[in-house]
Amino acid sequence: xxxxxxxxxxxxxxxxxxxxxxxxxxxxxxxxxxxxxxxxxxxxxxxxxxxxxxxxxxxxxxxxxxxxxxxxxxxxxxxxxxxxxxxxxxxxxxxxxxxxxxxxxxxxxxxxxxxxxxxxxxxxxxxxxxxxxxxxxxxxxxxxxxxxxxxxxxxxxxxxxxxxxxxxxxxxxxxxxxxxxxxxxxxxxxxxxxxxxxxxxxxxxxxxxxxxxxxxxxxxxxxxxxxxxxxxxxxxxxxxxxxxxxxxxxxxxxxxxxxxxxxxxxxxxxxxxxxxxxxxxxxxxxxxxxxxxxxxxxxxxxxxxxxxxxxxxxxxxxxxxxxxxxxxxxxxxxxxxxxxxxxxxxxxxxxxxxxxxxxxxxxxxxxxxxxxxxxxxxxxxxxx
Amino acid sequence: xxxxxxxxxxxxxxxxxxxxxxxxxxxxxxxxxxxxxxxxxxxxxxxxxxxxxxxxxxxxxx
Numbered sequence: 260x261x262x263x264x265x266x267x268x269x270x271x272x273x274x275x276x277x278x279x280x281x282x283x284x285x286x287x288x289x290x291x292x293x294x295x296x297x298x299x300x301x302x303x304x305x306x307x308x309x310x311x312x313x314x315x316x317x318x319x320x321x322x323x324x325x326x327x328x329x330x331x332x333x334x335x336x337x338x339x340x341x342x343x344x345x346x347x348x349x350x351x352x353x354x355x356x357x358x359x360x361x362x363x364x365x366x367x368x369x370x371x372x373x374x375x376x377x378x379x380x381x382x383x384x385x386x387x388x389x390x391x392x393x394x395x396x397x398x399x400x401x402x403x404x405x406x407x408x409x410x411x412x413x414x415x416x417x418x419x420x421x422x423x424x425x426x427x428x429x430x431x432x433x434x435x436x437x438x439x440x441x442x443x444x445x446x447x448x449x450x451x452x453x454x455x456x457x458x459x460x461x462x463x464x465x466x467x468x469x470x471x472x473x474x475x476x477x478x479x480x481x482x483x484x485x486x487x488x489x490x491x492x493x494x495x496x497x498x499x500x501x502x503x504x505x506x507x508x509x510x511x512x513x514x515x516x517x518x519x520x521x522x523x524x525x526x527x528x529x530x531x532x533x534x535x536x537x538x539x540x541x542x543x544x545x546x547x548x549x550x551x552x553x554x555x556x557x558x559x560x561x562x563x564x565x566x567x568x569x570x571x572x573x574x575x576x577x578x579x580x581x582x583x584x585x586x587x588x589x590x591x592x593x594x595x596x597x598x599x600x601x602x603x604x605x606x607x608x609x610x611x612x613x614x615x616x617x618x619x620x621x622x623x624x625x626x627x628x629x630x631x632x633x634x635x636x637x638x639x640x641x642x643x
Numbered sequence: 644x645x646x647x648x649x650x651x652x653x654x655x656x657x658x659x660x661x662x663x664x665x666x667x668x669x670x671x672x673x674x675x676x677x678x679x680x681x682x683x684x685x686x687x688x689x690x691x692x693x694x695x696x697x698x699x700x701x702x703x704x705x
Contacts, residue, residue, distance in 0.1 A: 354697075580667050582665040610662075
């Protein structure tokens with residue numbers, strides 16, 4: 260019967276050495292297969308890079324077990340990470356089950372003192388540089404801050420920050436107080452027992468998703484070669500499209516894992532459809548609470564539709580107007596221009612839009628891309 | 644970083660400084676919903692494969 264491989268990761272610091280050994284033997288006694296560099300990751304042949312070997316062992320493992328104290332361990336400048344942190348990142352990337360136990364005093368210091376200071380530093384840096392600060396910058400700032408205890412390696416705080424951003428739960432570790440492994444693994448067995456019987460259901464759902472994706476692939480490849488004569492009830496069709504399009508949160512992304520909700524936009528409240536004929540756009544239909552203008556000239560630079568048409572065919576653009584408290588998603592395809600209106604939350608203004616422009620674009624474009632793609636192809640296939 | 648453009652008083656220009664409430668603001672980007680959809684579908688296929696592979700490992704017996 261295959262055994263559960265558990266990679267034991269920590270800095271080999273004084274306080275944690277006896278714990279590592281004890282845990283290694285406890286896990287073996289329980290019938291599992293612990294992996295620990297000083298016990299069974301060797302032999303350390305001359306050409307073997309120990310860091311690579313440890314990372315390979317993380318990949319081979321089923322569970323990643325991390326103990327974190329007050330020391331950071333060996334730092335690799337090229338990676339800008341410590342070895343232990345690299346092992347943690349590898350475990351995250353590989354989708355391993357991660358169990359973290361952290362010295363209770365260091366953990367309390369992080370959440371009580373360091374975290375608010377760190378978040379303030381990051382906010383200031385992002386406001387001035389419009390990007391997430393590199394780890395070296397954060398560590399320098401923390402090292403210089405007299406409010407933070409100097410007996411703990413500053414890199415440890417950065418490690419804590421990374422773990423919390425990845426939403427990894429950090430359990431308490433009190434040296435001398437044994438960890439109840441039977442309880443931990445019994446809980447894991449319980450969770451596995453709930454999920455394993457769903458194997459068939461989950462596989463079927465996954466298969467259905469692939470089938471729907473294949474059907475979507477076929478429809479989208481056929482649509483451009485079809486000549487669609489038109490919509491019998493354009494207002495009805497537009498209303499159906501409008502109702503499907505939901506609002507959502509707008510998030511600013513910093514680096515790979517950190518996001519911050521900076522606002523929201525509401526469900527699509529209006530939609531308009533225009534046809535391009537020569538140098539003008541003529542209203543076809545409107546839905547929701549739109550109050551459309553019957554026609555626009557193509558050279559009207561105040562019209563988002565005219566501006567979108569000038570961008571090429573097909574084209575797609577997001578606009579914002581503070582006076583209307585509205586985001587507009589404008590789509591030009593074939594001879595049609597569709598505009599979808601999304602009310603912005605009251606906190607939005609021109610200054611905020613300019614600051615968070617990419618986040619707004621990403622939020623609206625990625626919310627309903629399947630529907631938009633289908634609508635774009637359909638509009639493009641409408642007979643001119 | 645992408646530039647913000649503004650349409651006001653019938654003209655389009657780069658948005659610099661304070662903008663009035665009735666200004667129309669936009670940021671032309673190459674990435675549109677089609678690109679995002681392609682990424683999402685690729686991610687879905689990868690997740691699907693990962694689920695299959697993980698279940699195969701989890702249900703393997705000696």
